[in-house]
Amino acid sequence: MAATSHPLSTxxxxxxxxxxxxxxxxxxxxxxxxxxxxxxxxxxGGDCFALFAPRGGLPVALNGSGRAPAAATAEHFAERGITAPAPTSPHAVTVPGCVDAWVKLNADHGTKPLDELLRPAIGIAEEGFRVTPRVAFDWINNTARLEADADARDRFLPGGRVPAEGDLFRMPALAETLRAVARRGRAGFYEGEVADGIVAKLRSLGGLHTAADFDAQRAEAVDPIATRFRGHDVYECPPNGQGLIALMMLRLAEKLDLASATEADRVHLLAEITKAAYLARDTYLADPRQVAVPVEALLSDAWADSILPRIDRRRAQPPVFSDEVPHRDTVCLSVVDRDRNCVSFINSIFNSFGSGIYVPASGILLHNRGLSFRFAPGHANSIAPGKRPLHTIIPGMVCRDGRAVMPFGVMGGQYQATGHVDFLSNVLGRGLDPQDASDTPRTFATEGVLQVEPTLRPDVVEDLRARGHVIAVQTTPIGGCQSVLIDEARGALFGGSDHRKDGIALGY
Known part of the structure; x- marks a missing residue:
């Protein structure tokens, strides 16, 4: 079974x-x-993270996030008065990490050659695909990003218009780059014409990137981290991703018995534990290769017990304002095969259409994951040479008795850690199947407001207002979820694919 956010992908x-x-x-x-x-x-032009549970055992993890250029120091930017680059700035672009990660995952855990696996994407890029409803929605709502770069405007706004639902859209240059990767592996992207073209485009805009930065990019196999929740072990990738934050929140949710609360209480408590955990995230989370991240302390009973007295079940605590960039875009997918190999896989270019910086010769649209750095010296997450920024994308894997029982992922930038807690509370606590658990109304406490989807019941919204929450009803969906639950007793798979996206879960 597979669950993804697009029918062609599934x-x-x-x-x-x-x-x-x-x-x-x-x-x-x-x-x-x-x-x-x-x-x-x-x-x-983006990054990825993955969890892989071979034959249904415990998972291994891969960090496929990209690094800052060797010349990128916090002092360099401070001297030039750059404290927060624009989303379209070359300084927001770290070296893309996903292609190297794909090659490593294929070599370490795959069975088929990479050229065979990339063949469907090459054909679709060359022959074209029909624009689906959610893709069309995202396209029309992010034209400003595409208009900021002349090359992106020419490619993604053909004839000065946004492709509409049902239009055929081709990406021939991207097809050629995929062919290069299929033939040459990572060298097809990080060396030669593709890398040289990306570096030239970024440097023409004032970027600090070099060919050596691209050549140095490597994905890293890492040990996942985990916590206990509702009789299961939940695994996440370690920092620099925010999976740690999801685990911290799960510990609080367990102690507060979040799953058994009324709907209004659940939303309120989820908002309060989000504020506490995200404050810790923005204080401590960074690249562990360059900064000591106190993972054990943040997953300890001492940390959870220090937070619990601050949570008032009837009143919202003062808002915690984050100076991180709030909402970003991603795809996630979950797959289980006949041998019980399980994969949770997330790939992202951060903002909608990333930085908007497009390289026409290779068809590469570059992400802007570097926005998650602090650009002033002295913070754990300050930009530094070869450093990976705080990362929002977090694949998840649920295990029971040493066996993987559910690969899952929740898209939605900062929301993802909160989304993991909400989804797992629904599945493991309330007994909902993956689809029903995904379909419930979502909420997210961020930047001083409680975002709520319009499907949340009016009486619940009013209850939350009475507790002091500032409500912001969202005009766009919050996040997206993909999951496959393994029912070992019956030998069945149950998939869930978020109704907020175009995708579907399919099995055979």
């Missing part, structure tokens, strides 16, 4: 499985398709 995963590929083969083939058909959400 179909590609299923076809890969039916052709004898394993779950990692299916995930790589599917995410490559998503990099073509969901250009606002992901692309080869």
């Amino acid at each position: 179909l590609t995963a299923i076809e890969t499985l039916k052709a004898g590929g394993n779950a990692m083969d299916a995930a790589i083939a599917a995410v490559a398709v998503q990099c073509v058909v969901e250009p606002a959400m992901t692309g080869l």
